[in-house]
Amino acid sequence: MGRKVLITGASSGIGAELSRLFVEWGDTVIACARSFDKLDATAERLDSERFVPFSLDVTDITAVEKTVAEIEDLHGPIDLALLNAGTYSPTPAESFGASAVHTMMDVNVVGISNMLSVLMPEMMERGRGQLALMSSVAAYRGLPMAAGYSASKAAVIAMGESLKAELDGHGVKLQVICPGFVKTPLTEQNTFPMPYLMDVDDAARRIMKGLESSRFQIAFPRRFVFQLKLLQMMPDALYFPLIKKAIGL
Ligand SMILES: NC(=O)c1ccc[n+]([C@@H]2O[C@H](COP(=O)([O-])OP(=O)(O)OC[C@H]3O[C@@H](n4cnc5c(N)ncnc54)[C@H](OP(=O)(O)O)[C@@H]3O)[C@@H](O)[C@H]2O)c1
Known part of the structure; x- marks a missing residue:
């Protein structure tokens, strides 16, 4: 309550x-996305x-630097940043x-x-702040038809793991979020x-509940996460025949 929460990808789905x-909880939300009409x-x-x-646009580093500076000038430092903006399209081998x-x-x-490069130094200097990076359970193993998406989300977990140990010492909490399938415009195409x-x-x-916890990974739903974690631990010799069967190959 009373915090300044920056959310990227706030124009749709999970971010919205x-x-x-x-807002309902009493925090101020700095809602970022490219579609200003939807935010409006x-x-x-x-x-x-x-x-x-x-x-x-989070891919534009100059815009990120300028916008975060403007936000902090107008509203003061960010307490919690949810770096949620993301995109997905299938990348099957055939096409x-x-x-x-x-x-x-x-x-x-x-x-x-881009967002971390601007938000992190300020939080480290203040000795407090919270960062949450949006990954996915699709990061746990390279899933068929999703080479690009799985690779991008695995990179997010690796980035978060690398930074967490260092940030702990600076009083900054970092978590990664790994949801299963959620009904949003992103999954409508499936x-x-x-x-x-x-x-x-x-x-x-x-996600709100997970952010209050001390867990590094906010992963849900539990049953699906458990199954995918089993696949993650499975030797390749078992995983590939199983996944091929699952997709009918
Ligand atoms: N839905 C799922 O099943 C699921 C599962 C696991 C993880 N996730 C992850 O959760 C996050 C949100 O997904 P969603 O399902 O809510 O999808 P969504 O409804 O399509 O929302 C995606 C959001 O990202 C924003 N965005 C896309 N490109 C951007 C850019 N270059 N700069 C700034 N914002 C950008 C979009 O806004 P604009 O187009 O207006 O910029 C939109 O607000 C994504 O990272 C996704 O990978 C989703």
């Missing part, structure tokens, strides 16, 4: 729902001065395109590192049955 919950529509709907929209992988790496990985598909409000509430 988290914004609504944080949310601002009108919420009708709260604690929802502050900012147009921002593999480097440009799709490039886009996912750019938004999902470089976008987060034509396959999505196991344990959950509603966006359920996912956002689990």
Whole structure:
């Protein structure tokens, strides 16, 4: 309550729902995304001065530096940053395109590192702050048809792990978020049955709860995470026949 919470990718899906919950909880949300019209529509709907929209493309480092400086000038230091902006498109081997992988790496990985490069030094200097990086359970193993997405989300976990140990010593809390399938515009394009598909409000509430915990990984739903973690530990000789069977190869 009363915190300044910066959320990237706040114009849609999980980010939009988290914004609504944080405003409801009494925090001020600095809501960032490229689609200012969508943020504006949310601002009108919420009708709260604690929802502050900012147009921002996280892949543009100059824009990130300028916007975060403007935000901090106007609203003071950020207490919690949810680096949630992300994108997904399937990358099956048969129609593999480097440009799709490039886009996912750019938004999902470089976008987060752009934000971290600006937010982290200030938090470390103050000796407090909280950072949450959006990954996915798709990071646990390279999933079929999702080479670009799995690779980008695995990079996020690795980046978070690398930074966590160092940040602990500076009083800055860092976590990574690994949701299973959530009903949002991002998953609308999936034509396959999505196991344990959950509603966006359920996912956002689990993230809110996880952010209060001391866990490094906020991963859910538990059953799906357990199954994917088993796959992660499985030797390759067992994993590949199993996954091939699962996708009918
Ligand atoms: N839905 C799932 O099942 C699921 C599961 C695990 C993890 N995730 C992750 O959760 C995050 C949110 O996904 P979602 O499902 O809520 O998808 P979504 O509804 O498509 O929302 C994606 C958000 O990211 C923003 N975004 C995309 N590119 C951007 C850029 N270059 N700069 C700034 N913002 C950008 C979009 O806003 P603009 O287009 O307006 O910029 C939008 O607000 C993503 O990182 C996704 O990978 C989702």
